[in-house]
Amino acid sequence: MNYEEMTDKSNIPTHIAIIMDGNGRWAKKRLMPRSVGHKAGADMLKRIVRKCNDMGVKYLTVYAFSTENWKRPDEEVSLLMGLIVTYLQKEVKEMNENNVRIGAIGDIEKLPKKAYDELKKAMEITKDNTGVVFSLALNYGFRDDLSHAIKNMMKENIDIEKIDDETAKKYLYTSYMPDPDLIIRTGGEIRLSNFMLYEASYSEFYFCDTLWPEFDEEQLCKAIYEYQQRDRRFGNVK
Numbered sequence: 001m002n003y004e005e006m007t008d009k010s011n012i013p014t015h016i017a018i019i020m021d022g023n024g025r026w027a028k029k030r031l032m033p034r035s036v037g038h039k040a041g042a043d044m045l046k047r048i049v050r051k052c053n054d055m056g057v058k059y060l061t062v063y064a065f066s067t068e069n070w071k072r073p074d075e076e077v078s079l080l081m082g083l084i085v086t087y088l089q090k091e092v093k094e095m096n097e098n099n100v101r102i103g104a105i106g107d108i109e110k111l112p113k114k115a116y117d118e119l120k121k122a123m124e125i126t127k128d129n130t131g132v133v134f135s136l137a138l139n140y141g142f143r144d145d146l147s148h149a150i151k152n153m154m155k156e157n158i159d160i161e162k163i164d165d166e167t168a169k170k171y172l173y174t175s176y177m178p179d180p181d182l183i184i185r186t187g188g189e190i191r192l193s194n195f196m197l198y199e200a201s202y203s204e205f206y207f208c209d210t211l212w213p214e215f216d217e218e219q220l221c222k223a224i225y226e227y228q229q230r231d232r233r234f235g236n237v238k
């Protein structure tokens with residue numbers, strides 16, 4: 001039996017978030033430039049979005065470009081931004097036909113104009129769709145989200161006494177989505193790298209050595225299967 005068959009179709013995580021790591025190493029193993037790894041990563045992302053939608057995952061959020069990724073060489077930053085543009089130009093039509101709704105978290109206004117415009121267009125075209133909400137974390141980092149949320153709370157002069165968990169959540173980029181049930185990180189590192197630190201409070205974690213361009217549908221099902229074996233108590237007793 002494979003993991004696809006072993007997963008319990010009645011217990012699919014509502015929200016899966018993914019740290020897609022290992023594109024560079026995947027390319028290096030093949031003696032190819034990092035750009036080839038990122039392109040292969042974008043191709044796998046397309047498959048994973050489709051699979052999540054087919055399986056009934058309601059929210060899929062992927063860490064596509066962090067606030068720290070600007071430190072990479074200019075050439076790689078431009079390549080990633082260009083890939084986001086071509087990815088959206090190529091895939092939005094099909095995603096729209098498949099009822100996928102595109103979203104974004106992060107300070108997207110600071111993205112290059114072309115990437116920003118393409119993203120806004122994709123979000124507008126798909127805004128009424130009811131399938132998986134596929135969010136790209138772009139120029140996203142939780143620490144930045146925290147200061148962005150505090151600034152907005154202060155601008156609105158909200159009553160300090162009224163600030164609780166629920167109010168705080170409303171000011172985060174992630175306000176439109178439930179917290180992730182399952183956070184996957186590919187590529188062998190065991191850390192969150194500033195990704196959804198607040199929202200991850202009760203998430204289940206799945207770390208694997210598979211490099212992102214090799215993280216296929218069966219690997220996704222394996223992660224979901226392992227998630228289904230966990231005992232989620234949310235601080236309560238069983």
Ligand code: FPP
Nearest residue numbers: 020021022023024025041042064083084087
């Ligand atoms: C980390 O791998 C990956 C990224 C920083 C970017 C993720 C981008 C993609 C999957 C492709 C493009 C995305 C879209 C939305 C079209 P790494 O390059 O740091 O890998 P390494 O650790 O092996 O060097």
